[in-house]
C-alpha cells in the first residue's frame with residue numbers, strides 16, 4: 001500500500017508545529033478520521049517545521065508537514081496540499097481582528113484602524129516572503145506600507161490620530177502573524193500610537209485580549225482553526241470581523257511525492 005511505502009520513508013512522521021496551534025488539533029483529527037493509526041504528529045515549532053521542510057526538499061526526500069496558506073513556502077518550493085475529502089482541516093477560512101472591551105472608548109483611533117484593517121492573501125504573502133528573505137519584520141512592514149498607501153489610507157480613513165497612547169498587540173510566532181502584526185503595528189505608529197508587540201502562545205493570546213491585559217490581535221483563524229479558543233472567550237472580547245479571507249490549512253508535501261490525498265497515507 002502507498003501509505004506503507006511513504007510511512008517507511010518518513011518514519012510515519014508528520015512534521016507539526018507548536019502544540020497549541022489549531023492545525024495540530026486538526027491534524028490529530030485527520031489521523032483519527034482517516035484511521036492513520038501508525039502515524040505520529042511531531043510537535044515542534046513553525047520555524048523547526050520550515051527547517052525540516054527545507055532540508056528534505058533540497059535532498060528531494062519525502063516529507064509531510066502541517067502547512068497553511070498564505071505562506072511563503074508555496075512561492076519558495078513546489079508544494080501541494082494533500083486532498084482532504086473528510087474535511088478534517090475545515091474549509092477556506094478568514095482571519096479575524098479581535099480587540100478588548102473598552103478599547104473603542106480608550107483609544108478610538110486605534111479601534112477604527114484595527115476595525116478597518118483588511119487585506120488580501122497576495123499582500124500578506126509579499127511581507128512574508130520579504131521576511132523569509134532576511135528583511136527584519138519591522139522593516140518589511142514599513143516597506144509594504146510605503147508601497148501600499150492607498151490600502152493603508154482605507155484603514156486609517158476617519159481615524160482619530162493618537163496621542164502616544166500605548167497599544168498592546170499580542171501574536172504567535174507563526175509566519176502569517178509575524179507579518180500581519182508588524183504591518184498593523186506600523187500603521188498604528190504612523191498614526192500617533194505607541195505600539196508594544198508581545199509574542200505569546202495561542203491560548204494566552206486569546207486570554208490576554210479577553211482579560212484586557214492586551215488591547216488586540218489580528219490572528220484569529222475562524223470559523224474552525226481557533227474555534228475552541230474563540231468559544232471559550234467570545235463573551236469577553238470584541239470580534240471586529242475578518243481582516244483577510246482565503247486561508248487554508250492541511251497536510252503539505254513536495255510535488256515530487258506521488259501521493260495526492262490524506263487517504264493515501266493509510
Ligand code: PBE
Nearest residue numbers: 021022023024068174221
Ligand atoms: N496556523 C497559522 C495557526 C493559525 C495561523 C495555521 C499555524 C494555527 O494552526 O493555529
